[in-house]
Amino acid sequence: MNGAESLVRTLVAAGVDTCFANPGTSEMHFVSALDKVDGMRSILVLYEGVATGAADGYWRMADRPASTLLHLGPGLANGLSNIHNARKAASGMVNIIGEHASWHLAYDAPLASDIEGLARPLSDWVKTSPRSSTIGADAAQAVAEARLSRIASLILPGDTAWEEGGIIASPITPSAPPVDITAVEAAARALMNGDQAMLIIGGKATRGKALELAGRICGKTGATLATQFFTARVERGAGRVSAFRIPYFVDPALAALKGFKHIVTVETREPVAFFAYPDKPSLLKSPDAEVYQACGPRSDGLAVLEALAEALGARPSHARYQERTDTPLPSGALNQQTIAQILSALIPENAIVVDESVTTGRESFALTAGAAPHDWLQNMGGSIGFGLPVATGAAVACPDRRVISLSGDGCAMYTLQSLWTQAREGLNVTTLVFSNRAYQILRVEFAGVGAGAPGKKAAEMMSLDNPPLDFVALAKGMGVPASRVTTCEELVAAMRRDLREPGPRLIEVML
């Protein structure tokens, strides 16, 4: 068995059964091994940012890592921004990055680069596997790292892949991170002491049993349950525990946190401003507030919340649940408000919403709190081009659920190649592209950073109207049926139709 085959067999044995791939010459032995090994689904993407974003979406929904297959340093480079987003979301993944055969590196061939150097800033674990006999064990280690919500980047030289002597390695079960009892006790005291308190949850603590426990704790103590403005995945909607979302902009965030003397965090850190602004603070809490990190990201938030609930005597009856909101369907003009109302009414039960709608979606989260129960995924790293790939990976992980991908037009143009993979794999993704023909957020931020009013050249750097993008044509070009809507009635009709259809659809929402 050659090294590549031992690698694929080790991945499959460790439960990695999906690979988002854009291979090149140096990865051909890995590709060849796919035919020899059952159990690995390989999904072709047209750009590596789609692969790494899809692995992020897959992790968030499956709670286990996918692999990516990337072609040398540049292939990795193309995937880095969505690796950044995944890492900030504490999504684990195993990147397999091809490399020239070891003896070829001395010659500085065109595609040679410092792959480890490129991988290191955004990976938690990096290794070049030197021999066909080591790649199996290295792959098992990479999967174990990924299972700990980490980015593992395993570099596969050509000779490591094609030489005989591959050894399949057994899966390594990573041990769960321990609960810091002292931190839990401090958090419990803070929540009990009578002052106004906030419990901020993130990571995997915003869903399932953990979310339920957080609801009990807040019901019992009177603390406010909150999430950061961006959370990797929130289970929400009717019948679930609902959390307050801390605002994006600094001034409303400061106002929202004012008065909270105690802030307890679970699988997240204390709230900070997304960007720096002149004369505004980076920390959003009140100056007199104390922060208690019950556990940070990549921790076992469920175990921490269990311990916290027990310490506080929080019982099931303490939790309160979101009621279903009957949002009337709006008519007429499409805007932030009416779009949010339509979403609230039409999100199907158990849908997965991937939100990169930026300015247009500003109202959508709040107004869908009482929609049918669903999952909502947000961009934790702030690098745009996150939404369409994450929706792709989420749909691969959950073939029986409907994915609704909300994207600004500027964002969609980053990794639009996702649509082709959605069509190829017949994924149930309904993409709404909000066409305001602008980097609208920058118009807001321009003033926010004190740059004054934009002149002609600055205004051009934020405008996408010349020429206008035609997303119906772009989707058609990648095999995804699409339509364009200009009114609420048209959006409602298009969503009602498309959400029932198997496979991907795109709706261009004109603003």
Next chain:
Amino acid sequence: MNGAESLVRTLVAAGVDTCFANPGTSEMHFVSALDKVDGMRSILVLYEGVATGAADGYWRMADRPASTLLHLGPGLANGLSNIHNARKAASGMVNIIGEHASWHLAYDAPLASDIEGLARPLSDWVKTSPRSSTIGADAAQAVAEARLSRIASLILPGDTAWEEGGIIASPITPSAPPVDITAVEAAARALMNGDQAMLIIGGKATRGKALELAGRICGKTGATLATQFFTARVERGAGRVSAFRIPYFVDPALAALKGFKHIVTVETREPVAFFAYPDKPSLLKSPDAEVYQACGPRSDGLAVLEALAEALGARPSHARYQERTDTPLPSGALNQQTIAQILSALIPENAIVVDESVTTGRESFALTAGAAPHDWLQNMGGSIGFGLPVATGAAVACPDRRVISLSGDGCAMYTLQSLWTQAREGLNVTTLVFSNRAYQILRVEFAGVGAGAPGKKAAEMMSLDNPPLDFVALAKGMGVPASRVTTCEELVAAMRRDLREPGPRLIEVML
């Protein structure tokens, strides 16, 4: 004056008058400064790989650096693969990369990352400018580095940009790299000693006076003038000195170099295999050949060739020139051969051909040797997604010349966003996308690396036919008029029409 304004003024004073930009919040003060400062053309792109590729194309045609404007670590990451290509082509550029305000870095905000760490593997010079008073001097240094054919990455924290106290710095004139007389003398002896010799030119030595001198030298000595398979920019066609192109695949390259006892290189290194293959050598020369590096990449090849010509007594009359080939226009089926014949007949005088046509273009270079004089640009780094952005930058640098952008379909999908910028700026680019609905090169390489015959899953990783891409729709979606051709007659008619039209056009060539 704030730091951002001093930065833009310093760039303009140093002759950097073009910025390929995709800004975000942290770069708003730079954007604002564009309105205050005359002389900087800012060109918006929808993806950072377009910006860095365009800067590469701009350098190759203008022989001076453009700047890019990139949003934090992820924005840089998205541009890295075309920075890799540019660096391998010895193209200089100045990357301006926004960063959070210094005080904000402690808080690990969503977009925070190790920007210097990301920049370093593919940059020749990296600096974070700490204060508004330093950014001017740092920018002057960055431009000086870029003028030496280097990648300069200058990181601009928000507070450096927005605080007052900016100081415009004077341009720094980098000194030309010295000629190594000993190396020139050794090369001269090798070319004169009667054995079969080859002179391989690269960098800026494949055009203008340097190319002419290389022709004289080979005419005088009987050496074979050659280029690598990939060269950054070759001036060629009727009336110019013509060079032999070393083949891509190892076996024909070994055969072509067999018998050459002396290999002299100017602005390039000895030929090496593009990829490693089991049981094939990395070095392409005969085992008994000697290599004389008269000068390496980023050197003053013109001065070296002048010295070499003088040492050898090579005079103008020694040069031989390519004659115009009268290629008859083919009819019927489109294939490598007929496409090359059509190009040979129709490339307009003084056109710029950017070649990322991979398998379909295999015959094009050889068969256009006697076309009307033109420039031919190739991908030096091997990272696909090079062609459309480089064509964009070349067209910005040379508004009076026609750019012909040849792209495989797989390549085109990497940085297709280039089309939008071409439309926005009205650039005279005619793009031919060769639609074979496959990563055809991989089908060849699969066998080459000894992976055998692809099974079903492997075959799927090289196939782009499900769903087929519709480049006419994709171009339309970005505002570029497009047509589809299926025969030689249709391609001829489309090229005759489109090459006369101002602004961009795309032709989807069905194979």
